[in-house]
Amino acid sequence: MTAPGRRSSTFSRLLRHGFTDPSAAERLLESDELADVRSDPVLLEALGATADPDLALHGLVRLADAQDGHTAQRELLDTLIAAKPLRDRLLGVLGASAALADHLARHPRDWQALVTYEPQDLHPGVEEFERGLAEATDPVSLRVAYRRCLLSIAARDVCGTTDLAQTAAELADLATATLRAALAIARTAAPDDAALCRLAVIAMGKCGGHELNYVSDVDVIFVAEAVDGADERKAVQAATRLAAHMMRICSETTVEGSIWPVDANLRPEGRNGPLVRTLSSHLAYYQRWAKTWEFQALLKARPVAGDLELGEEYVATLAPLVWHAAERENFVADVQKMRRRVVENIPAAEIERELKLGPGGLRDVEFAVQLLQLVHGRADASLRSGTTLDALKALAAGGYVGRVDGAQLDAAYRFLRSMEHRIQLYRLRRTHLVPEDEADQRRIGRSLGLRSDPVAELNREWKRHASVVRRLHEKLFYRPLLDAVAQLAPGEARLSAEAARERLIALGYADPAAALRHLEALASGVTRKAAIQRTLLPVLLGWFADSADPDAGLLNFRKVSDALGKTPWYLRLLRDEGAAAENLARVLSAGRLAPDLLMRAPEAVALLGDGDGGGLEPRGRAHLEQEILAAVGRADGATQAVAAARGVRRRELFRTAAADIVGSYGTETQPAEPDQGALVDTIGGAISDLTVATLAGTLRAVVRDGWGDTLPTRFAIIGMGRFGGHELGYGSDADVLFVHEPREGVDEQEAARAANAVVAEMRRLLQIPSADPPLLVDADLRPEGKSGPLVRTLKSYEAYYRRWSLVWESQALLRAEVVAGDEDLGRRFIELIDPLRYPAEGLGDEAVREIRRLKARMESERLPRGADPTLHAKLGRGGLSDVEWTVQLMQLRQGWAEPGLRTTRTREALGAACAAGLLSGEDAATLDDAWVLASRVRNAVMLVRGRAGDTFPSGGRELAAVGRYLGYGPGHVGDMLDDYRRTTRRARAVVESLFYGA
Template identity: 80%
Template sequence: MTTAPGRRSSTFTRLLRHGFTDPSAAERFLDAPAVAAIRADPLLLDALGATADPDLALRGLVRLAEAQEDEGERRLFLDTLVTAKPLRDRLLGVLGASEALGDHLARHPGDWRVLATYESADLHPGVSEFEQVLAAAAAAADPVALRVAYRRCLLAIAARDVCGTTGVAETAAELADLATATLRAALAIAEAAAPEDAAACRLAVVAMGKCGGHELNYVSDVDVIFVGDVPEGAGDADETAAVRAATRLASHLMRICSETTVEGSIWPVDANLRPEGRNGPLVRTLSSHLAYYERWAKTWEFQALLKARPVAGDAALGAAYQEAVTPLVWQAAERDHFVPDVQEMRRRVVATIPAGQAEREIKLGPGGLRDVEFAVQLLQLVHGRSDASLHSGTTLDALAALAAGGYVGRRDAAQLDEAYRFLRTVEHRIQLHRLRRTHLMPDDEADLRRLGRSIGLRTDPVAELNREWKRHVAVVRRLHEKLFYRPLLDAVAQLAPGETRLSAKAAGQRLEALGYADPVAALRHLEALSSGVSRKAAIQRTLLPVLLGWFADSADPDAGLLGFRKVSDALGKTPWYLRLLRDEGAAAENLARVLSAGRLAPDLLLRAPEAVALLGDPEGLAPRGREALEAEIVAAVGRADTAEGGVAVARGVRRRELFRTAAADIVGSYGTEESPAEGDHGALVDRVGTALTALNAATIAGALRAAVRERWGDTLPTRFAVIGMGRFGGQELAYGSDADVLFVHEPREGVDEHEAAVAASAVVTDVRRLLQVPTADPPLLIDADLRPEGKSGPLVRTLASYAAYYRRWSLVWESQALLRAAPMAGDADLGARFVELIDPLRYPERGLSEDDVRDIRRLKARMETERLPRGTDPNLHVKLGRGGLTDVEWTVQLIQMRHAHEVPGLRTTRTRAALAAARDAGLIDPEAAATLDEAWVLATRVRNGTMLVRGRPGDTFPSESRDLAAVGRYLGYGPGRVGEMLDDYRRATRRARTVMEEIFYGYEAP
């Protein structure tokens, strides 16, 4: 079907919006006759867009539909796809993540039915459920049918995985159970082919490695050990003949699973972990195994036996094997050279990685899965001798047991658990695409995009994936170094004087242990800073050991060191800079904290490096008042040749003062590892809000002066004032807040009203234009949408026009908005008269009517349901979420509008001041007031912390883990305490929501 050009353009845009990278091809696939019946389904594109690769999912869907050769079958399939959301999500999820399973469905088009329903057995299948699916193939002794049935089971496992029905640990366990069922089916086929061998022996199949540990990959060798014996009750039967029969069965089992047919292979069965490896006999008796382990086995073999688990064949023989070898596993740590042997094994594994692949190796590379597994297994073998709770073959279960037993710090265990789950998930999704055995992170952009989207990264999948991967690898490398090679290494160890004798490799290892993600770059920075015989280098060599420790104590040591080098490069030849850091102890520590606490403050400092001097002055971080700032900015504007030049100077002042405020905030907020930062957080929030308000007001005053001076000289034909609204008027600005304003003017005596209006409109246009010139500094955005008639009303009105509007048309929400109106720039007398005009509206003499209260409640309820971004956790959105800023502010404002006429203390634009006045006047219980105040302060600090860390505003906690940890440090929570921070936030805002509902929604007007 040919689509009209207009429609094609619309469809093309929709496809791009839904994540398709080749919209033209996607349009052609949507036009395919096989999917004509569902082309118009409005949910289809949404479901495709939710997949890892919408283009791949659509191609697979069309292929599957075309493979339904019977028209009735195709109609049933398409009807079910449209009406059954589970099928749609699971099928498209699989098709978008796995090209190989898409091929399987095209070859076996009826297998879509296994995804159509959610049966209890389907949700949590075990070995018995998988055996039922494989039973027909086993009974028919058909290896090809076994492969088809195996892929059918794999299809269901993948669907649960990609749709999030199961987590990575559950998926790995299901894959291990499927492998168990497959081994049993393969053994049944082998026994059916050679019944005489089956009768002549007992054979037990013992799973090893990931299969034994219940943590198998999608595509992996299945490691096994075979144990043979004479049949039970056979008396003096020939043991050698029994072992030969068992060997033939074992070999046939391996061929059934490993050989490639028209349906591909299942997986290789690897028996190389047996005694003597590939040089030893495939099958041994139990007594032969024990004789080998007692005399010849190496340490790594006992480490491997930790995961041994009988899975198929003779159950009694398998249990006897496990019972016999288990004590040997837990005695291994008593062997001579145990720890060096295990460490050497790890080094040998790393050495086998092909050149150029180490940095892409998810499994074997430094910071990869094997690092976690080796660290956990070493600690298990050391402590499992006396603690049976550690005897688990599953890595995550063992890690949890180590933490519970106190052998690993809970914070370290939590970080390792998170990193391991992330890396295993990435490994699974890489393998799932083509069902190939690989542990390499792809280097193709399209593969990386699909991989990132498959684990839920959608904004910038490739960049986010690389960031998350590198972060988790850094965590594993640091903790592996700590737990595996240097068990006694303190997490905040500092480089001591004299360590310059360390080799580059040893220095890199030390930096990794300190938490540096890129030790090579760090070493370059250290060399650039400290090499040579200059006075500068000598002072840096004295400073760096201490600075490195401070950087390591932050959420981003690499950023701290890089920032320090950049500042030093800019100021290193300035005599006062190094003297400041050497002689003023606080200056160096403050600089380290500021440089490693996030993006905003370092970016500001690097654009004005001389501001580092503020960090050494005891009074340097004290905020400057609005009058002083305005005087400096207006004087600078007056000296500039152009309006643009004047505002550029004003921006420079704003940049310096933003850094002063941010640095003071960081230094005052930084807590210790042991406990959140102590102190009056409310006072710190008020100080930041006041400083930012004063700075933005002074900057607007400077822009106003520049605009007037360029067109009219010293005097504008009309009096003009800027009224702050919202958080601007309330002196409660956060770092990323817009400046909500109203513009008011009044013609000067003898000036025509039209001329005055034209001048006022022109100056508003010029002020906004000057402030919106693109710059690398944080923007100062002016928002005038709270003006009468909103966006459709004039930007500026006369005072008389405001009076007429408020007298005739004002609604209760506008009176509420005016509660935070305050003059910020321009004619002070006009600003004061505007306040005099609005006071009766915002502090009504008779309070609020019942209808007014109902309107306010209705508006608040609408805001809660309509303005919260879709998909946002309402418990963690600091502005609109439950118990967040809006809940507290609207509660306080309702009290103000009802009682401010009779309680002077309520006539303030500041939320906390009004809340305190309401408490003092007995209008709110002191405990309830404290609950609201705590939540408001905490939500504001989260908002400020997010901007400081990310360099851009946000109303939710950051999703990137390193940023989240940095916000935690700003709030006073040390490493590993992110969960505690989120719990504390939920608890504080939950209490605030309860108070809000009692007062705001339960507040009846008289």
């Protein structure tokens, strides 16, 4: 009987060493089997180092009890205490695998397989395993020998002598040796069949990929040929009997259990097809009938048993089909669909615990890697590995996957596979579900080196790695570039000089020699940057060619690439980030404005992706004002402040232009914006908001430099025209009025001097020469026009409008809106002008006639000489002025009675007029269509030419680019002009009726 004090001491030591049931462990240590070693501290420490000390101790007692006599028992325990390598290996296995403990209890001398600790024992291959299985002559002895070999693999694994990749490779090599031994047994049992045929066993799946699990189906395909002189039909029948026998030897359950199922369902036609085929029959099937997933499966095909020469011939014959599978129609979509189908078939109760098939599981890594291999491996033989981690390493080395992404996927895959191994090792059962029992999770966590809080740490690490896998799987597996690369014709995935020249000519490049020079500059060399460019360029060339000027697109791409050549994120963004590459190609080949903006701010390329750059969604006025005012606050002086504001404006103009181009042209993953009116509103609003923020920043900079925090007079800027209507185009001036009001106690003359100085300095700063699109502030809509003062007090405006206001000024004020400065002053200005622009009881007949006279005069005098009135977007027939004057006349006449008409926005007012019954829905739609189309033409001209214009370009290439923006493909420029004339002619008919009363 143990003394209480000693029992308490042992109990505490057992707890410290990780035993969860110290009372039971104490009883086991007191057993007769461990009488000679129970007090040895080395043993207790070694048990505490295992995944499950309780399990290890229980297994050790069973093993000691199973020894044949005291001498054998003594030999085991003495060796265990004396030899640390054996102690770590044996106890490590016993603490991780109840199934291998059962095997040792049944075969108590097999522990000696763990004694050897020589260098050649550390990483055995197929030959070593074949020697270990050499004495097996029947299924039972083969199972015993197999478990003995498995024992040594598990020992190296749990002790950390081998890593995950080495362990998986050893398991595959053991499976190879086992298949060979099973086939030898089958041949011995049927020598006549063996004499008739050559039979090759092709490993597929994880065995073929040299990355097998502890317990897994071993996927195989059989190929046979008749030996010289034998009948082919009889040879195939003989091979079928041998193959079936070999499968039974491995798969059937005996008194020693089973090894693993041999699964031949990956063969042509699956379980419905013949088990064995000749090489020619295999080839015919794959050429005519095979589905996409069957080529994906062949990635891992490897001859492992039987006639290896025939097996190598099989792999070599089918390899060209594998590496051209990506050219099949819908290839990428088919692979993606298959992955989704796998996830959909997981029972809902298991999906959160599914380590292999669930979201963020092992399959996500494997499918992403295999898809990248099949798409890019056609032209890059370095990617053609059947081993996931080797293929991932090659993909990262070749630039197809980012280094960081590759490293994260590698780490996650190793962790998840290690979890899977330890789960399966416990009972040697085929499972991929993480157990729910806390004791099981504790054992798995400890086996992976997580010792502080094994359960919590295991779940945290598992979820962290699964999250990384899920994110990167979505990024790599579904990125649009893959589908585009897959669609390239054979030979296009890598550009030789001659192939590139031929393709450039076929794609419509006007100067293939210059294009070739750009390609050479971008893609030559052995750098990682050049490797990524070689992946991108074949696809980009096609996207550039889908524009009116592919040569300009390629030239612009070279310029951007040169500017960002040393920026690590640039090419990575194009390769990995959603539709960034296609967006960039569309933007660079759409005209001059967006590329010119990008050349001056190349870092804005980041906006084309889906990440932290914010994408192409325009930023709101408040956000823009906050950023510009913060930049102004950091600047040293007004000149630097306005330069900073211009920098923000440049970037945001590029964002807006890029969004416009992508929305208008569309991409393979993002169709063209169906609602062109909404797109026009978005662009007009974005440019107007950006102008507001720029003026607010400039005003702040000027006031701060000249007067500190407070100007002697309150000051507000009123937006007019398209600016006030939130309808600015890329080349629009900013029409404004300036209003001020002296602060209390400030002399009026001093206040006027300050206000005029502010306006003069703002205009000077904004007019400093720059390569950016100009921001012209136009105050010509002020009282008395160019002859009147630039700035007036609120009282002066009130006096002028009361005594001298003309009807055109009331019309102009319809679009007045406060945009910057003192909000209260701006609000009072709007209250002042509301009675003018929405006159009570509407306009009199004389005022209506005056507006009509002004419109007719404008049409006759302001249309540029020689301009085609049917194609002038602003002043021409059915153009912007026609629609806007018609809407504004309705606002002046009915605004007092219809609140919906009291808006500065043309389309909004048109919709309100229709709702109020002032015009029919058909007429409203006709005017709206014309206004939207004319606005798009003006935007298109600016995007294409880089300068403002109100009519279609005369040059063929520029005209084609405008057509492409408006949705007209090559050869349809005439249709575009005809459609424009037709749309505006209809609008003019409505204008004649509504505006002129015809």
